[in-house]
Amino acid sequence: MNISFQKLEELLVSSKYHQFLGLSLENAEDGYVKLKLPFKEEFLADEHDSYVHGGILSSLIDVAGDFALITMVGKAIPTIDLRIDFLRPARKEDLYAEAKVVKCGRSLGISDVVILNQAGKEIAVGRGVYSTA
Amino acid sequence: MNISFQKLEELLVSSKYHQFLGLSLENAEDGYVKLKLPFKEEFLADEHDSYVHGGILSSLIDVAGDFALITMVGKAIPTIDLRIDFLRPARKEDLYAEAKVVKCGRSLGISDVVILNQAGKEIAVGRGVYSTA
Amino acid sequence: MNISFQKLEELLVSSKYHQFLGLSLENAEDGYVKLKLPFKEEFLADEHDSYVHGGILSSLIDVAGDFALITMVGKAIPTIDLRIDFLRPARKEDLYAEAKVVKCGRSLGISDVVILNQAGKEIAVGRGVYSTA
Amino acid sequence: MNISFQKLEELLVSSKYHQFLGLSLENAEDGYVKLKLPFKEEFLADEHDSYVHGGILSSLIDVAGDFALITMVGKAIPTIDLRIDFLRPARKEDLYAEAKVVKCGRSLGISDVVILNQAGKEIAVGRGVYSTA
Structure with a gap:
């Protein structure tokens, strides 16, 4: 990794929105x-409080x-851009996101x-596509 | 419209996540x-509090x-799925989303x-693609 | 425009794949x-020859x-990347693509x-997202 | 599989566009x-004939x-919809596509x-998202 686990954790919680989300770093390797x-409760999407909002899932995928x-x-x-496919509803439960780098170019x-x-x-x-420049 | 403006507004604020976002309905017509x-402040993305998080923009687009x-x-x-292109940073400012229906089929x-x-x-x-079934 | 209509036309037909598609330039303005x-017949998707292949439509959108x-x-x-939503089948008919620039940045x-x-x-x-660098 | 390898092959070559592409089925399992x-030569994108057209790659991904x-x-x-990320140019070379089902629902x-x-x-x-109904 080109950044320490501790620095990565600090960066993650330095964002006010990440603080709202309550995100934590479970694991990190080079490109993962x-x-x-x-x-x-604030993540809930509908009047029946039955599933987590797609915007929350999109945020988690972005981060x-x-x-x-x-x-x-x-x-x-x-x-730069982001695409999300929703497969099944998330209920009142903790979620985990695993992300892998597909490509890391100069730009x-x-x-x-x-x-x-x-x-x-x-x-x-x-x-997602991100600017690495 | 197949729903009254007032019902649409009620539906919008019935979601706990929409309440967190503070969303309000400015205008509504058939398909718009x-x-x-x-x-x-909770929308901010970075340690310098300089721009709004992409997850917030994605949420706004989804809704x-x-x-x-x-x-x-x-x-x-x-x-069903969602795609977002980020064009320029949003600063500490109110934002507006205008949405138009491209297609409204049976499913x-x-x-x-x-x-x-x-x-x-x-x-x-x-x-975004949504299930109308 | 930063290129003449004639040069744009020449560029369009300089590609062997565009030649196969038989593409022609109907109109061009700055950003459009x-x-x-x-x-x-070669565009047809299915065994019943009833509609044009999504790959052909994707190609047309890309170009x-x-x-x-x-x-x-x-x-x-x-x-860089491309996203297509298919709205209705194209039959044995000529098609037209209209493209507008949403953003033209340095990269x-x-x-x-x-x-x-x-x-x-x-x-x-x-x-579509394209590299302008 | 809910279709025989031979039937799958027949379906693949029954499309005039697939015939143009020259596609063949190398391997098939349930969901793969x-x-x-x-x-x-007809796949080439540019006036210098140096790389394969994105529309060809999009077609291959769709199929x-x-x-x-x-x-x-x-x-x-x-x-229903399709998204493609181009990672590096394809030269004058045979290409292979491996596809895996992420979700196969009723619709x-x-x-x-x-x-x-x-x-x-x-x-x-x-x-890609497809209609399974």
Whole structure:
């Protein structure tokens, strides 16, 4: 990794939005991170409080993809574009995002992300392009 | 519209996550909505608090695209997939999302969304597919 | 435009794949092109020869989005990523693609494309990111 | 598989566009296919004939993702949307697409596809949503 685990953790919690989300860094290797998103009532999408909002899942995918690249690039980098496929609803449960770098070029990086629940079921998959310049 | 403005507004604020975002309905017509996202410190992305998180913009796009379809479908519908292109950073400013229905079929609907700041600059564009079944 | 209409036309037909497609340039302005794709039997997708292949529509979207940016950039540029939504089947008919630049930055450009048939019905929409560097 | 290898092969070559592409089925299992795209001059993108057109790669991704789902669904199914990330140029070389089903629901299916060259280098990745209804 081009950044220490501790620095990566500091960067993760330095964002006010990440603080709201309550994100923590579970694991990090070169080109890979695993994040945890502990459940919060504020994440709920619908009037029946029955599932987590797609915007929360999109946020988690954005951050995880970014941090997978940050392990290689060593600094915070902006997202260029993002795509999310929602596979099944997330309930009132903690979620995990695993992100892997697909490409890390001089100007662009691409990451693949999967969101899993505690039971290991896939909740959503996503892919993001980030500026590595 | 297949739902009243008031019902649409009630649906918008019935979600705990929408309450966190502070979303309000500015305008609604058949196949079109305009939402307002008033700025909040919790939206900030980086350690320098200099721009709004991509996850917040993604959330706004998801909701706006959904509600444009809800004007036609008349009920809450889940997102199938979502794509966001980030054009320029959003600063500490209120944002607006305008969403237009591209297609509203029996099983699938597609919406196009643009996020603008108060100065009318495009911050991000997005497109989502939703289940209308 | 940062390239003449004639040069743009020459660039369009200089590609062997564009020659196979039979693409022609109908219209071009700064940040905008309209292309024509005359129908060919080789475009057909299925054993019943009933509709045009999604790969053909994807190709048309890729090229149109690229050429909208080429009007501004003045030279051929590579595609970074591409997204296509298929709205309705294209039959044995000529198709038209209209592409508009959403953003033309120093390193990245984004175009929006719509494919229409002769009756003016929307067949597909797409968005592409291109390297303008 | 819910279709025999031979039927899958027949379906693949029943499309006039697939015939133009020269596609062949290398391997198929439940939820997985490997296709081969032998190089053709007509695939070339640029005036210098130096690389394969993005539209060809998009086509290959569309077909491979579709056929991965066809192994499970047992019949031809239409594409709803498609996303492609181009990683590196494909030269005058045969290409291979490997597609895996991410989800196969009653109404929607999702496939992930990677295009590799003979040297095993990743040329492009893509993801598609298909109608399984």
